[in-house]
Amino acid sequence: MDRRTVTKxxxxxxxxxxxxxxxxxxxxAADDVTLxxxxxxxxxxxxxxxxxxxxxxxxxxxxxxIPVREVMVTVFYPTRTVRGYPVAPQMTExxxxxxxxxxxPVHHLPTSGVNWAAxxxxxxxxxxxxxxxxPVLLYSPGGGDPxxxxxxxxxxxxxxxxxxxxxxxxxxxGEVEFPGTTAYRDEVLRExxxxxxxxxxxxxxxxxxxxxxxxxxxxxxxLAVLAAGRNPDAEGRALPEHLGRALDLRRVGIYGHSAGxxxxxxxxxxxxxxxxxxxxxxxxxxxPDGPCQEGKLFPVARYGVDRPLLLLGTDGFPHKEALxxxxxxxxAHPQGCTRRRQLNNAAHWVFTDYAxxxxxxxxxGLMTAANRIExxxxxxxxxxxxxxxxxxxxxxxxxxxxH
Numbered sequence: 001m002d003r004r005t006v007t008k009x010x011x012x013x014x015x016x017x018x019x020x021x022x023x024x025x026x027x028x029a030a031d032d033v034t035l036x037x038x039x040x041x042x043x044x045x046x047x048x049x050x051x052x053x054x055x056x057x058x059x060x061x062x063x064x065x066i067p068v069r070e071v072m073v074t075v076f077y078p079t080r081t082v083r084g085y086p087v088a089p090q091m092t093e094x095x096x097x098x099x100x101x102x103x104x105p106v107h108h109l110p111t112s113g114v115n116w117a118a119x120x121x122x123x124x125x126x127x128x129x130x131x132x133x134x135p136v137l138l139y140s141p142g143g144g145d146p147x148x149x150x151x152x153x154x155x156x157x158x159x160x161x162x163x164x165x166x167x168x169x170x171x172x173x174g175e176v177e178f179p180g181t182t183a184y185r186d187e188v189l190r191e192x193x194x195x196x197x198x199x200x201x202x203x204x205x206x207x208x209x210x211x212x213x214x215x216x217x218x219x220x221x222x223l224a225v226l227a228a229g230r231n232p233d234a235e236g237r238a239l240p241e242h243l244g245r246a247l248d249l250r251r252v253g254i255y256g257h258s259a260g261x262x263x264x265x266x267x268x269x270x271x272x273x274x275x276x277x278x279x280x281x282x283x284x285x286x287x288p289d290g291p292c293q294e295g296k297l298f299p300v301a302r303y304g305v306d307r308p309l310l311l312l313g314t315d316g317f318p319h320k321e322a323l324x325x326x327x328x329x330x331x332a333h334p335q336g337c338t339r340r341r342q343l344n345n346a347a348h349w350v351f352t353d354y355a356x357x358x359x360x361x362x363x364x365g366l367m368t369a370a371n372r373i374e375x376x377x378x379x380x381x382x383x384x385x386x387x388x389x390x391x392x393x394x395x396x397x398x399x400x401x402x403h
Contacts, residue, residue, distance in 0.1 A: 042159030304333030
């Protein structure tokens with residue numbers, strides 16, 4: 001989990017108080033920096049769409065007044081044409097405004113001088129999918145982080161021939177934007193409810209991970225609805241042509257960062273529909289109940305797994321001893337299906353879009369070297385971005401080839 005979520009709610013409350021009842025939108029300066037995401041390198045052009053999914057069998061664990069569990073996902077996929085379909089933003093203007101209030105202070109990002117809504121992705125909104133069955137990869141982001149900060153890697157995988165579904169876990173994610181209001185939710189934007197690092201509270205952490213796993217399995221259920229030719233979007237919004245025909249649910253993988261890495265490994269253990277998983281520096285144990293105690297291992301680390309699992313970490317992770325215990329337990333199982341790799345001169349958020357964005361901020365004089373190193377390490381994006389992509393792509397190419 002992201003230890004920086006400790007301050008997120010306090011930061012948001014202060015911002016709303018100063019702005020007077022939530023009127024926080026400010027005009028962007030003409031000379032604000034526009035950050036750029038690295039382009040995908042694969043042979044396919046990319047389409048993108050969002051799905052609003054509602055699980056009516058579960059209540060929201062963070063807001064008891066919501067009688068269902070809502071989940072937002074983005075689907076990236078190889079497209080047969082991009083002509084006439086606009087390029088998507090990394091995040092919408094509304095989401096970017098909430099991002100500035102919550103994520104910017106937590107990650108020591110600049111409060112001014114950058115237009116977060118101006119960053120473009122490399123995917124085209126609503127473009128028709130290629131009517132070819134392709135492996136499906138699910139992505140779960142880190143605790144307190146939005147799915148939009150995994151855009152670059154998702155686009156790389158889609159450009160290489162995968163369908164990639166990135167998942168927001170509402171109430172956990174820093175910000176989630178829904179297509180509209182409902183009878184039980186009068187806001188389009190929803191921010192994190194965490195008041196402290198969930199790992200500081202074992203029961204809270206358990207709820208967070210259990211909810212993420214249930215969200216992920218529900219998304220997989222809804223992808224089956226889509227593959228069967230029906231529309232799982234709760235508002236019945238139009239789908240890109242042939243999207244359902246692009247899904248091969250016999251070949252499903254999952255990857256995740258931090259708490260999302262925990263989610264990826266444990267979801268594969270619990271759900272045999274998932275054939276391979278990557279844990280990008282996520283714990284595989286619960287936090288200890290008290291001092292001088294050890295946390296209980298998740299079942300995946302306690303019993304092992306009979307499908308491929310990659311543990312990918314950094315040399316700059318600040319809690320390496322705590323992480324090492326559960327990862328060592330995972331690697332000790334005789335099945336021999338788990339491998340471990342490390343990215344050097346790197347830090348925890350190098351697996352996200354911050355790997356490319358933080359150095360741009362530093363170059364523009366908007367981020368200190370110390371803050372950049374804390375976020376992504378000393379490694380430059382010309383090395384880190386290809387390295388992360390290569391680790392993830394080579395793993396899935398081996399176990400879930402897209403060609």
